[in-house]
Structure formats: structure tokens, C-alpha cells
Amino acid sequence: MTTTTTAPTTTTVLDASGVTMRFGGLTAVRGVDLTVNTGEIVGLIGPNGAGKTTFFNCLTGLYVPTEGKVAYKGTVLPPKPHLVTQAGIARTFQNIRLFANMTVLENVLVGRHTRTKEGLWSALLRLPGFRKAEEASRERAMELLEFTGLAAKADHLARNLPYGEQRKLEIARALASEPGLLLLDEPTAGMNPQETRAAEELIFAIRDQGIAVLVIEHDIRFIMNLCDRVAVLVQGEKIVEGPAEVVQADERVIAAYLGEPFEGAPGAAEAAEVEAAEADAAEGDAHSTTEGDDK
Amino acid sequence: MTTDIPMDKTTDDTTKVSTPEATPIIPLPHAAARGLTVAGSALALIGTFLAWTWTDEFPGNLTVTGYPGGLQVLTLVGSALTLLFALAGYGIRGLGWLTPGGKNSPVLLAALGVLGVTGYAMGAIAQELGGLVNLEPGAWVSGIGALVAVVGALGLPVDQPYDAGDPDPHLWGRVRHALTAPEPRRAKDLPSWLEILIIAAGFGVGLYVFAYGISTEYSELFIGFLIIAAFGFTAVTRAGLLKRLSALTAKHRNVTLGAAFAAAICFPFTQTNDQFALIGANILIFATVALGLNVVVGLAGLLDLGYVAFLGVGAYAAALVSGSPASTIGVTFPFWAAVLTGAVASLIFGVVIGAPTLRLRGDYLAIVTLGFGEIFRITMNNLNGNSGPDVTNGSNGIPQIPDLEILGFNLGVPHDVLGHELTRSANYYLLMLVFTIIVVMVFRRSAESRIGRAWVAIREDETAATAMGINGFRLKLLAFALGACLAGLAGTVQAHVSYSVTPEQYQFAGPVPPNSAFLLAAVILGGMGTISGPLIGAALLYLIPAKLQFMAEYQLLLFGIALMLLMRFRPEGLVADRRKQLEFHETGQLDVPEDKPLPEGATGVAKAGA
Numbered sequence: 001m002t003t004t005t006t007a008p009t010t011t012t013v014l015d016a017s018g019v020t021m022r023f024g025g026l027t028a029v030r031g032v033d034l035t036v037n038t039g040e041i042v043g044l045i046g047p048n049g050a051g052k053t054t055f056f057n058c059l060t061g062l063y064v065p066t067e068g069k070v071a072y073k074g075t076v077l078p079p080k081p082h083l084v085t086q087a088g089i090a091r092t093f094q095n096i097r098l099f100a101n102m103t104v105l106e107n108v109l110v111g112r113h114t115r116t117k118e119g120l121w122s123a124l125l126r127l128p129g130f131r132k133a134e135e136a137s138r139e140r141a142m143e144l145l146e147f148t149g150l151a152a153k154a155d156h157l158a159r160n161l162p163y164g165e166q167r168k169l170e171i172a173r174a175l176a177s178e179p180g181l182l183l184l185d186e187p188t189a190g191m192n193p194q195e196t197r198a199a200e201e202l203i204f205a206i207r208d209q210g211i212a213v214l215v216i217e218h219d220i221r222f223i224m225n226l227c228d229r230v231a232v233l234v235q236g237e238k239i240v241e242g243p244a245e246v247v248q249a250d251e252r253v254i255a256a257y258l259g260e261p262f263e264g265a266p267g268a269a270e271a272a273e274v275e276a277a278e279a280d281a282a283e284g285d286a287h288s289t290t291e292g293d294d295k
Numbered sequence: 296m297t298t299d300i301p302m303d304k305t306t307d308d309t310t311k312v313s314t315p316e317a318t319p320i321i322p323l324p325h326a327a328a329r330g331l332t333v334a335g336s337a338l339a340l341i342g343t344f345l346a347w348t349w350t351d352e353f354p355g356n357l358t359v360t361g362y363p364g365g366l367q368v369l370t371l372v373g374s375a376l377t378l379l380f381a382l383a384g385y386g387i388r389g390l391g392w393l394t395p396g397g398k399n400s401p402v403l404l405a406a407l408g409v410l411g412v413t414g415y416a417m418g419a420i421a422q423e424l425g426g427l428v429n430l431e432p433g434a435w436v437s438g439i440g441a442l443v444a445v446v447g448a449l450g451l452p453v454d455q456p457y458d459a460g461d462p463d464p465h466l467w468g469r470v471r472h473a474l475t476a477p478e479p480r481r482a483k484d485l486p487s488w489l490e491i492l493i494i495a496a497g498f499g500v501g502l503y504v505f506a507y508g509i510s511t512e513y514s515e516l517f518i519g520f521l522i523i524a525a526f527g528f529t530a531v532t533r534a535g536l537l538k539r540l541s542a543l544t545a546k547h548r549n550v551t552l553g554a555a556f557a558a559a560i561c562f563p564f565t566q567t568n569d570q571f572a573l574i575g576a577n578i579l580i581f582a583t584v585a586l587g588l589n590v591v592v593g594l595a596g597l598l599d600l601g602y603v604a605f606l607g608v609g610a611y612a613a614a615l616v617s618g619s620p621a622s623t624i625g626v627t628f629p630f631w632a633a634v635l636t637g638a639v640a641s642l643i644f645g646v647v648i649g650a651p652t653l654r655l656r657g658d659y660l661a662i663v664t665l666g667f668g669e670i671f672r673i674t675m676n677n678l679n680g681n682s683g684p685d686v687t688n689g690s691n692g693i694p695q696i697p698d699l700e701i702l703g704f705n706l707g708v709p710h711d712v713l714g715h716e717l718t719r720s721a722n723y724y725l726l727m728l729v730f731t732i733i734v735v736m737v738f739r740r741s742a743e744s745r746i747g748r749a750w751v752a753i754r755e756d757e758t759a760a761t762a763m764g765i766n767g768f769r770l771k772l773l774a775f776a777l778g779a780c781l782a783g784l785a786g787t788v789q790a791h792v793s794y795s796v797t798p799e800q801y802q803f804a805g806p807v808p809p810n811s812a813f814l815l816a817a818v819i820l821g822g823m824g825t826i827s828g829p830l831i832g833a834a835l836l837y838l839i840p841a842k843l844q845f846m847a848e849y850q851l852l853l854f855g856i857a858l859m860l861l862m863r864f865r866p867e868g869l870v871a872d873r874r875k876q877l878e879f880h881e882t883g884q885l886d887v888p889e890d891k892p893l894p895e896g897a898t899g900v901a902k903a904g905a
Contacts, residue, residue: 060762085764097759099752109745110752114764116745120773123744124737130744137745177764 010037011073013181013212014089018068019058021051021236028054030236031068034214036181041203041213043227043244045220047256051236052216053094056185059214060084060091073180086114090179092170094186094216100159104150104169107158108141111176141176148172148202164195171202175211182206184215188222200226224248232256320469323450329384331447332402336377338440339409343367343374345433348420353429354513357420360433365516366416369523370437373409376527377444380405380534384451396535397476403448404474404533408526410441412519419515449473479535482542490543495554497540502558506565508838509574517842552735559728563721564713573720573792574841579727580789581809582833583734585817586826587781592815593823594742595774596754597653598661600803601668603811605779607801608644609637609786611675614693614796615686621693623686630699634787641783642776644671649775653768656757668803668811675798692797699726699791706791723792730788734781735826741777742824750774751824806850808837816854820861822868831869 014036021029029051036042046052057063059070061077061084070077072087090111099107116137122130145151148168153161158169167187174182184203188196196219203226207213217223223230224244231241234256240247247253319328347357347367355365363371380402383390394401417434421427453469454476485493504524511517531537544551566572588602616636618627628636652663679689687693698707698719706722717725741747749770752760761767790796799805804812813836821832840850861868 062758062762080766081758081761082764082766085762091762093759093762097756097762099755099759101755102748102751106748106751110748110760110765111763113745113749113752118745120741120744120746120777123746124740126740134744173763 010039012036013038013040013073014059014214015071015074016055016059016068017071019055019065019070020067021054021058021063022066028236029058029065029233032233032236032238034231034238034241036212036214038180038212039207039210040229041207041215041227043223043230044214044216044233045218045223045230045247046233050233050256052233053185054236055233056091056183056216059183060089082114085177085179088178088180089183090174090177090181091183092167092174092185092187094189096163096166096170098158098166098169098173100157102158103155104145104158104161105138105141105154107169107173108144108176109137111173112137112141114177144172144175147175147205164191164198167191167199168202171206175206179211181212181214184213184217186216186218188217188219196222220248319450319452320466320473321446321450323447325450325452328447328450329381331450332381332406332444333378333447335440335442335444335447336374336381336406336409339370339374339413339437339444340378340440342413342433342435342437342440343371345436346431347416347434347437348424348429348431350424350429353420353423354515357416357434358431366412366419366519367437369412369516369519370409370416370441373405373412373523373527374437374440374444376530377402377405377409377448380530381444381448393536394534395479395482395539397454397533399448399451400454400474400476401530401534402451403445404526404530406441406444406448408523408530410438410445411522411526413437413441415519415522416515474529474533476533476535479538482539487547491547491550493540494543494547494551495557497544498551498554498558502561502565505834506562508842510566510568510571511842514843514845517838521839556728556732559731560725563717563724564715566721567716569718569720572718572724574838576720576724576727576792578834578837579724579731580785580792581814581817581837582830583727583731583785584782584809585814585821585829585833586731586734586738587778587785588814589818589823589825589829590738590741590750590781591774591778592818593825593829594747594754595750595771597771597774598657598664598815599775599778600661600665600811600815601648601671602664602778602782602814603801603803603809604648604668604671605641605645605782606786606789606809607671607675607796607798608641608779609783610790610796610800611687611693611786612637612640612783613787613790614696617693617696617790619693619696621688621691621695623688630701634784637787637790638780638783641786642780644783645776645779646772649772649779653771653775665803665811668801672798672801675801687798690798692795692800693790694795696790696794696796701726720792723788727785727788727792730784734784737777737781738826746770746773804851806840808833808840816858820858820868822870825868825870828868828870 012035014034016032016034019029019032019034020027032051032055034042034044034055044052044055054063058065059077061079061081064079072084072089075087077084077087077089099110102110116133118127118130118133121127142151142154145154148171150161150165150169150172153165158166161169171182171184171187187203188199191199200222203213203215215223215227227244229242230244230247232239232247232250232253234252239252239256240250242250321328323331343363344361346360349358351358355367357365357367379390379393383393384398384402413434417427417430417438420429420434449470453473455472508517508520508524511520562575563572566575584602584606587605588599591597591599591602613633613636615622615624616626616628616633618625648664648667652660652667655663674683675687676690677683678686679691681689698705700706704710704722706726707719709716709718710722711717742750749760749765752763752765753767753770757767793800802810804810808814808817814833817832817836818829819832820828820836821830822828836854840854843850846853
């Protein structure tokens with residue numbers, strides 16, 4: 001089923017097969033297969049309520065899938081979020097979930113948690129390794145803040161950052177756990193075009209570091225620019241997967257977003273007729289034209 | 296008013312006086328207002344050297360002329376403070392350092408404090424001796440002086456210009472505004488020996504005030520002390536002195552810790568009365584347990600309403616191995632082993648209780664811990680050989696716990712140290728201080744580590760924290776167990792200090808701290824997540840009930856009202872950590888991005904994006 005466009009030398013990072021998630025009688029995700037390879041940016045799109053975020057939660061261990069399995073680099077993932085992160089999958093959230101009352105730097109340091117080992121005894125007794133590990137963590141966190149362009153605001157509280165920078169901080173925090181796969185849940189939601197462009201650049205830069213990326217997004221233009229491969233989820237099922245252009249032109253995708261044309265739908269002739277009639281009406285009633293235009 | 300502007304400008308070049316909005320509440324010429332304040336506070340000061348009443352039936356003997364006593368001393372201190380702040384406003388060289396922040400609001404606050412304490416003293420004399428005729432002229436001199444000082448202080452221009460341009464039409468709003476003050480600017484660096492000396496002096500003053508509060512011998516004096524301490528403290532804060540001092544303490548953190556503990560060690564040497572040293576020891580026990588609870592509540596955000604049970608476990612464990620004739624085990628451990636036993640027993644109890652309950656979140660956790668706290672007390676009651684095996688003697692508890700002997704030093708008998716007799720309570724106070732230092736170190740070091748950050752992350756957003764690779768359950772259990780262990784440590788000393796342990800000492804709520812409700816209140820009142828917060832909160836919560844015995848019946852009611860007022864006006868607690876300060880008071884934040892007006896061309900793009 002995989003229609004990979006990248007070179008065959010790449011290896012599979014994420015392999016989800018037959019993931020099904022039922023909540024009581026509701027099947028939110030039904031038998032979804034998805035693979036992500038190294039150096040790849042894969043998009044996951046679909047209308048609202050299609051089960052994208054549920055699928056994400058299955059991947060990251062927040063939900064235990066009812067059926068199917070999720071493997072990361074060949075090993076099946078345990079159904080615990082912190083173990084998934086430890087294995088090498090990091091994520092961001094659709095509604096930003098930063099540690100609002102911690103500083104920017106502390107947020108990223110929390111992201112380092114799985115990659116550091118200093119326990120309570122080490123902290124209490126200030127064992128020899130403690131200071132070194134702490135300094136290394138700080139250094140790495142500052143590097144990530146430089147990378148995302150937040151270094152100047154390291155001491156600000158996360159809640160006081162503007163929206164776009166909060167998104168960036170979430171990405172920086174996820175990167176701090178040194179993931180092999182980064183899952184981004186609507187990274188450009190609520191951003192203006194410039195910010196979206198910047199986010200795009202950032203994601204490319206992350207990909208260039210050898211981290212595979214899986215993105216959920218509604219902004220089709222963004223997805224089309226960004227992704228090597230796009231999968232479309234409709235009502236819990238994956239209906240298409242392939243290169244962006246192919247998916248964009250697919251009838252089923254258009255149908256899922258815009259609805260199917262009903263039988264006896266107006267053709268070109270009818271459309272021309274309506275246009276002519278509207279033009280007439282517009283000439284006849286000049287007062288209402290401005291309002292009509294707005295609508 | 297205009298004539299005085301240059302004077303103010305010599306010490307402070309902010310725009311406050313020059314803005315037309317900074318009108319005082321009582322429209323007086325500046326010179327007259329300041330003159331009135333100085334004269335009034337001087338009058339109040341002189342009045343304290345005169346007799347306030349004719350009989351020494353009123354406690355404190357206020358009948359002596361030429362020597363202030365009792366409540367007069369408080370008025371004296373307050374009016375001296377007012378005088379200093381008011382004189383600093385004249386720009387006198389050498390007094391400028393007193394008011395780096397607000398210039399006039401400290402004067403007003405100090406004057407209000409003097410009026411409060413003098414008025415209270417006059418009222419108390421009139422009420423207790425039956426009528427105003429019992430007041431001697433000295434009281435009237437001080438009272439009128441205080442009133443004049445307040446009127447004068449109200450006539451001084453306010454420190455901060457009104458935001459909106461026009462003054463708040465309501466008098467109350469204007470008075471509240473007059474009590475605010477701008478933050479002091481950054482101080483220039485002093486030589487570090489001088490800075491350290493200033494820190495030491497600061498703690499010296501703190502120790503003196505605290506020791507004075509503890510050794511107030513009658514409740515009138517304590518109430519007066521509270522009034523003058525509250526107003527004086529706020530005045531010093533508004534003047535910016537506290538900010539300056541905390542800037543210094545942040546710079547020399549280890550010196551500060553050292554100075555704080557040096558001051559704490561000095562405390563028993565200021566006390567000659569065993570009773571007051573006992574209060575000190577009990578405050579330390581209470582404060583140490585509160586600090587342990589702060590790990591659980593303040594850092595990890597786990598609301599624990601049964602925390603006193605861990606103190607109880609430590610105390611019972613220590614009592615059982617203390618060699619008390621009433622102990623059912625009948626073994627006698629040396630103190631270090633008893634401490635270990637208590638701490639480990641509490642730790643195990645914490646893990647046993649935590650493992651099942653920490654799967655709950657928020658309110659549910661609070662209710663379950665409340666339940667376990669009560670279960671502990673009831674179990675101790677029932678292990679009496681009647682309704683269960685005889686382990687704890689039921690409600691009789693374990694009495695006659697012998698005094699400790701550490702390295703041949705018997706803590707039960709007075710010792711002469713440096714020419715000062717340290718009583719039994721003072722000995723235990725010093726022993727407890729060691730444990731407080733341990734708990735402070737544990738708190739500080741764990742908070743500033745990977746583990747501490749993970750706790751705060753869990754408190755902020757547990758789902759996000761687990762998604763960042765934090766094992767939420769394990770870390771919460773670690774916080775719970777560490778908190779339990781720290782309380783157990785304190786419990787081992789508490790058993791010896793109080794001679795006996797009974798189940799009734801470890802209730803959810805009761806008139807005598809420590810109990811779970813008071814512990815939580817101490818943490819919240821003092822400031823969650825800070826070190827000094829719970830220590831201060833615990834000191835206040837212990838001292839106030841201990842000193843104001845007469846209101847025992849209304850104590851919980853008053854306590855509730857005080858807590859509500861605090862949550863309304865200062866939700867972050869008395870000592871705020873930086874985070875909480877920013878969390879609850881949105882305005883005045885430095886790192887809120889400024890709203891820059893967009894350039895003309897950019898608006899169209901922004902709209903298209905939205």
C-alpha cells in the first residue's frame with residue numbers, strides 16, 4: 001500500500017498497521033496503515049472529526065488502539081506516552097500545551113527529561129555528575145532555542161510569548177527529547193501567512209537534521225508545499241495516500257471536503273444562465289450591488 | 296507645592312510630582328503637609344514618654360513618665376519610622392537610601408500604623424479600665440499626634456500618577472492608590488562586604504522583631520505588635536527597601552541562607568523564658584512539616600489534605616523505639632536510629648498510601664488523602680488491645696517519652712552556653728533547627744534539578760508532561776514519598792518535644808497546629824513553591840492562636856475570614872515566587888509584548904491572514 005516517493009535506501013521510522021480505535025460504539029479510527037520513512041515529511045489531512053488527532057494519540061500512547069500495532073524503527077511501541085517519547089517519538093499539541101508558568105528555557109529543559117538520568121539522590125547530594133549533566137542540558141536547550149529563534153526570550157514565562165512563538169517553543173520542547181520522528185498536530189493553526197512561511201522553513205530545517213516529520217494540517221497550501229507524501233483520513237478511514245499533487249486531484253478527497261455533486265447537478269450551461277440573470281439583476285438594482293458583492 | 300518640587304527631584308527624578316494628576320487626597324500645600332506629618336509624628340513620639348494611664352492595672356505599666364513601656368514602645372517605634380520616612384522626603388543627605396521606591400506612601404502607611412496602635416491602646420485602656428477618663432494626657436498627645444501625622448501624610452502628593460489621567464472619583468480608590476508606590480530602580484553595586492553586612496543587619500532586625508513578637512507577654516501587646524508590624528512591613532516594602540534587600544539576597548544566596556540560620560540559632564539566646572523557647576521549637580516543627588508539604592503541594596501540585604498523618608507516623612515510630620515505659624515494643628534505639636526508623640516508616644506509609652491514590656487527580660486526590668489522614672488517626676485509636684492489637688495504647692497514646700541524649704548531651708536539662716542558660720525547649724529548638732536546615736536543603740536542591748522541573752511540569756499540565764517523556768505516576772509517587780519522609784523526620788523530634796504522642800494530635804482540623812488544614816493554610820498563606828513562604832506562614836499561624844488565647848472560640852472563624860481576605864487580595868501568598876507573582880497579577884509584567892501599532896501597509900496583509 002505504501003507509495004513511497006523517496007529513494008529506496010531510506011528506512012522505515014514509523015510503521016502503523018491496522019490501527020483501529022473504538023470509543024464504545026463509535027469507531028473513530030478504522031484500520032489505518034501508515035508508514036513514515038527517514039528524511040520524509042508526511043502530511044495527514046482530512047475534514048474535521050475525521051480522526052486525525054485520535055490517530056495521533058494512538059501513535060503516541062495517549063490512547064491504546066483497540067486493534068492494530070504501532071512500531072517505531074521495528075520495535076512495537078508500549079502504550080505509555082512517556083515510553084513512546086523515550087523510544088523517540090515527540091509530539092506537539094493542537095491546542096498549545098506548554099508549561100505556561102515555567103520559563104521558556106525550563107520548558108525545553110523538561111523536554112530533555114528522557115535524555116538525562118540524574119535522579120533525586122544525585123540532586124540532593126549534588127553528586128559529581130550532577131552539575132555537568134545540568135550544564136549539558138542547558139547548553140543543548142539553548143542550542144534548540146537558537147535554532148527556533150527564541151534564545152533571546154529564554155527567561156520569559158512561556159505564557160507571555162506571542163502565539164506564533166508558543167508554537168515554536170512547543171516544537172523546540174519536542175525536539176529536546178531528541179526524537180527520530182516528530183508529530184506535529186496543526187502547527188500553523190491560527191497563524192498568519194508570514195508565520196506559516198516561517199513554520200514551513202522550520203519544519204524543513206528539522207527534516208534536514210534527519211528527523212522524520214508527520215504533520216496534521218488543515219491548510220492545504222501549506223501541506224502541498226511541505227509534504228513528500230500525503231494521507232487523507234475521512235471518517236476514520238484512510239482513503240488516499242500519495243504525492244501531494246495526486247491527492248489534491250483525487251475525486252474522493254474533493255468529495256470528502258466539498259461533498260459530491262448530486263445527480264442532475266447544474267452544468268456549464270445552467271451556470272452561464274445564472275450568471276446572466278445575476279448581471280441583469282445587478283444592473284436593475286444598483287443600490288444593492290455593494291452589499292451583494294460583499295456577500 | 297511647586298516650590299518643593301526641586302527638593303524631591305534631588306532624590307528622585309520620576310515624573311510623579313510634575314504631573315498634574317498627582318494631587319493629594321487632602322489638598323494641602325506640600326510644605327504644610329510634610330510639616331504636619333513631621334510635627335504629628337514627633338508629637339506622637341514625645342507622647343510615648345508621658346504617662347498614658349494612671350494605674351498599672353492595664354498590662355505593661357503605662358504610668359511612668361520619661362520611660363516608654365509596653366504599647367508605648369510600639370508607638371515610639373512606629374512614629375520614629377514615620378518621622379524618618381517623612382524627613383527623607385525633604386531630601387536630607389544620608390536619608391535618601393530609606394526611600395528608593397515610594398516616597399510618600401511609606402509615610403502614610405507608617406502614620407496609619409502609629410494611629411492604629413495608639414488608637415488601639417487608647418481604646419483598650421478605656422475599655423478595660425472603664426471609660427476615657429482613665430487616659431492620662433500622654434495618651435492624648437500621642438493619639439492627636441498620630442492623627443495629625445495621618446492627615447499630613449494624606450496631604451502629601453501620591454507616588455504614582457493615575458493611569459487614566461483623571462483621579463479615581465471614589466475616595467476609597469484614591470486612598471488605595473495613595474498606598475501604592477513605584478518599584479525602586481536598580482541599586483548601584485556596593486562593596487560585597489558591605490552588602491553582606493546589610494543582609495546580616497536585615498536578618499538581625501528580622502530576628503529582633505520575631506523574638507519580640509514571641510515574647511509579648513499579654514495579648515494587648517501582641518495585637519499592637521501585629522498592627523505595627525503589618526503596617527511597618529508594608530511601609531518598608533513600599534519604600535522599596537525590601538526589594539533592595541531581596542536583590543542583595545538573590546546575589547548572595549549562600550550568605551543569605553547562612554545569615555538566616557545564624558539568626559535562627561541566635562533566637563534561643565534572646566529568650567530567658569522556657570515557655571517562649573517552646574513556642575519557637577513548636578513553630579520550627581510546624582514550619583518544617585509545612586515545608587515538606589510544600590514539596591507535595593507547591594512543586595508537584597498534589598493537594599494532600601491528610602499530610603499530618605505522616606508527621607504522626609514519624610512521631611509514633613520514634614515514640615515506640617524511644618524507650619518510653621508505655622511503649623509496647625520496649626526497645627530503646629539511639630536517636631539517629633530512631634530518626635531513621637521514623638523517616639523510613641513515614642516513607643513506607645507514604646508509598647503505601649500514594650501508590651493507589653496518586654492515580655487520581657485534583658479534587659479526587661484531595662478527598663482520598665483527607666480520608667487516609669482520618670484513617671490513620673482512627674487506626675491509632677483502635678490499636679489499643681481492645682478493638683485491635685495493642686500497639687499504640689489507643690487514645691491514651693504513648694506518654695513519658697524520655698528526653699534525648701545526644702553524645703552525652705542531655706537535652707532535657709538546662710545547659711549554660713556562652714553565659715546564657717539554654718532551657719530544655721531551647722535545646723530542642725536547636726535540634727529541630729538542624730532538621731529544618733536539612734529540609735530546606737532537600738527542598739532547594741530537589742526543586743532546582745531535573746526532578747523538580749518534572750514536578751512543576753506535572754503541576755502545570757500532566758498530559759503534556761507525560762508526552763515529554765516524564766513518568767507522571769513515578770514522579771508523583773516520589774514527591775509524595777519525599778514529602779512523607781520529611782514530615783516523618785520532624786515527627787521524630789516532635790515526639791520528644793511534646794513528651795507524648797496521642798492520636799488527637801494528628802487531626803484534619805483543630806485549634807492547635809500542626810494539623811492538616813493548618814499545614815495547608817501555612818503553605819498557601821506563605822506562598823506555594825517558596826522556601827521562606829511556608830516558614831513565615833507557619834510562624835504566623837502558630838503565633839497568632841498561641842498569643843490570642845482569649846479568642847479561642849472564634850479562632851477558626853477568624854482564621855477562615857483571614858484566609859478569604861488573603862485569597863482575594865494576595866492570592867499568591869505572602870511570599871510570592873516569581874511565577875505566581877506573574878500568574879496572578881497580569882499588569883505590570885515586564886515581558887508582556889508591547890502592542891506596537893502596525894505600519895499602514897501591514898494591516899491589509901494581517902487581515903488577509905486572519
